[in-house]
Amino acid sequence: MSQPVHAATPVNVDELEVVDGRAYENLEGWIPELANEADLQNALEKAFDYRGDISLTFKNGETVEAYIFNRQSGKSLADSYVQYFASNALEKRKASYAEIARIEFTGKDRAAGKHWEAWLKKYAEKKAAGETNIALHPEALD
Amino acid sequence: MAVPISQMWTVASYILKKRLSGQKKYPLVLMLEPLFRCNLACAGCGKVQYPPHILKKQLSPEECFHAVEECGVPMVSLPGGEPLLHPQIVEIVNGLVERKKYIYLCTNALELKKRLHEFTPSKYLTFSVHLDGQREHHDMSVCREGGYDIAVEGIKEAVKRGFRVTTNATFFDGTDPNSVRSFFDEVMSMGVEGIVLSPGYSYEKAPDQQHFLGRAKTRRLFRAILSNRKKSWKFNMSPLFLEFLMGKRNYECTAWGSPAYNIFGWQKPCYLLQDGYTDTFQELLDTTNWDEYGTASGNPKCANCMVSCGYEPTAVNAGFGSLSGFFAMAKAAIFSSYKDQGALDLLNNHTTFTAERSHLVKIEGVSLTPQVAQLEETRA
Numbered sequence: 001m002s003q004p005v006h007a008a009t010p011v012n013v014d015e016l017e018v019v020d021g022r023a024y025e026n027l028e029g030w031i032p033e034l035a036n037e038a039d040l041q042n043a044l045e046k047a048f049d050y051r052g053d054i055s056l057t058f059k060n061g062e063t064v065e066a067y068i069f070n071r072q073s074g075k076s077l078a079d080s081y082v083q084y085f086a087s088n089a090l091e092k093r094k095a096s097y098a099e100i101a102r103i104e105f106t107g108k109d110r111a112a113g114k115h116w117e118a119w120l121k122k123y124a125e126k127k128a129a130g131e132t133n134i135a136l137h138p139e140a141l142d
Numbered sequence: 143m144a145v146p147i148s149q150m151w152t153v154a155s156y157i158l159k160k161r162l163s164g165q166k167k168y169p170l171v172l173m174l175e176p177l178f179r180c181n182l183a184c185a186g187c188g189k190v191q192y193p194p195h196i197l198k199k200q201l202s203p204e205e206c207f208h209a210v211e212e213c214g215v216p217m218v219s220l221p222g223g224e225p226l227l228h229p230q231i232v233e234i235v236n237g238l239v240e241r242k243k244y245i246y247l248c249t250n251a252l253e254l255k256k257r258l259h260e261f262t263p264s265k266y267l268t269f270s271v272h273l274d275g276q277r278e279h280h281d282m283s284v285c286r287e288g289g290y291d292i293a294v295e296g297i298k299e300a301v302k303r304g305f306r307v308t309t310n311a312t313f314f315d316g317t318d319p320n321s322v323r324s325f326f327d328e329v330m331s332m333g334v335e336g337i338v339l340s341p342g343y344s345y346e347k348a349p350d351q352q353h354f355l356g357r358a359k360t361r362r363l364f365r366a367i368l369s370n371r372k373k374s375w376k377f378n379m380s381p382l383f384l385e386f387l388m389g390k391r392n393y394e395c396t397a398w399g400s401p402a403y404n405i406f407g408w409q410k411p412c413y414l415l416q417d418g419y420t421d422t423f424q425e426l427l428d429t430t431n432w433d434e435y436g437t438a439s440g441n442p443k444c445a446n447c448m449v450s451c452g453y454e455p456t457a458v459n460a461g462f463g464s465l466s467g468f469f470a471m472a473k474a475a476i477f478s479s480y481k482d483q484g485a486l487d488l489l490n491n492h493t494t495f496t497a498e499r500s501h502l503v504k505i506e507g508v509s510l511t512p513q514v515a516q517l518e519e520t521r522a
Contacts, residue, residue: 051191051192053195067195067196069406085199110192116185118185119185123285134286138182138183141179
């Protein structure tokens with residue numbers, strides 16, 4: 001197994017005018033079917049890319065709610081691993097792909113929504129209604 | 143150029159030592175992110191979208207010092223999140239000053255004025271205040287009315303108290319070059335040491351995914367902004383990097399030039415892309431397949447990138463790495479007016495460009511003032 005290899009882009013990058021962003025993939029609530037090794041690898045790759053917590057159930061029956069911040073593919077499932085912060089622990093943890101039995105995208109996708117267009121629409125509406133000090137505020141952490 | 147001689151000397155001698163020792167890959171600036179949480183919720187930011195338990199975490203001062211010593215950089219940038227929200231930020235800054243590292247504390251300055259008394263002016267400490275253009279542009283970009291005025295108050299107070307202060311702007315598609323030039327006048331009149339700028343990067347996690355500048359447009363925009371330059375404008379950047387932005391030079395990315403360290407570890411390959419983490423800096427250097435990054439690699443994630451964190455190290459290395467590079471840098475610093483009739487035409491025809499771009503954002507049923515309608519495209 002190896003990390004994904006990037007295909008050469010056919011465009012001349014120096015001629016690019018505007019560059020499209022990435023397409024949004026709605027994964028919130030997804031419970032991938034893990035029928036084979038490829039399914040597991042694919043699901044963990046998406047979990048690594050997901051900006052929310054994932055529920056990992058291990059083969060020993062333990063379940064953790066965690067943010068997966070790293071993954072490393074090795075030659076087999078046993079020497080491939082994910083690194084994560086469990087929502088109730090301070091330290092980084094590591095788990096082998098081979099230990100994982102089930103993955104659920106249970107946490108809220110923090111990168112979803114809050115689009116620029118939505119902000120502009122909200123701004124224009126509030127402005128038209130005579131509001132002042134219009135702002136988006138970070139979500140409360142507690 | 144606004145960078146003090148002592149800082150230039152430190153960087154130049156650092157590069158020379160690395161070259162003489164035969165080291166090919168060495169960092170110049172550590173992007174040390176002590177935390178991700180922020181007091182703004184900008185629609186263009188790809189850095190702060192994490193679950194609450196991640197946003198509550200932060201690096202300890204000891205972890206920060208260890209990272210700095212591990213990679214041995216002469217300069218440290220402290221972005222975030224908002225570093226002034228870190229309860230031990232003063233301890234972190236003082237520790238880095240003691241280590242004689244040139245620090246750029248990147249802040250939105252909402253907290254700056256009331257926190258200034260906790261810091262001591264030093265040649266090693268610069269407040270790099272995020273200011274994305276004139277008042278309305280900045281407020282729209284940070285999604286908060288009044289943000290500009292608070293930041294400017296902080297800047298003025300910091301300048302008054304003898305701190306080194308720069309402003310730091312990121313420009314995206316739709317940016318009005320005329321407004322940017324007026325903005326340069328405004329910030330220089332505030333007494334800042336210099337201006338830092340960069341084209342925006344297509345953050346994969348940014349809520350807005352429609353307005354990332356392609357390279358052709360970036361070069362046109364910066365040619366319009368930076369040509370026919372006023373003598374009063376000072377830039378706290380490599381003049382060769384500015385020439386790169388204007389399309390006068392072609393550089394490849396030095397992705398290891400500005401490594402990033404945060405609560406997850408050393409970020410692969412750079413501050414902007416997230417392809418995993420390593421536990422040590424050496425592991426980052428040794429295990430990252432650097433050939434997979436940069437425009438020459440064909441990696442689509444790098445296709446439009448001209449961001450300072452990857453290309454300014456290249457420019458700095460070019461400037462201090464050879465005699466011809468040094469003369470090119472000196473020439474760019476001395477003869478910096480860049481008279482260019484074509485660039486003036488770009489400025490004069492800006493409304494035409496705006497009309498061409500009007501398809502980028504359409505909001506049904508919303509009537510925006512002309513100024514706001516223009517701002518809808520900036521998203522910086």
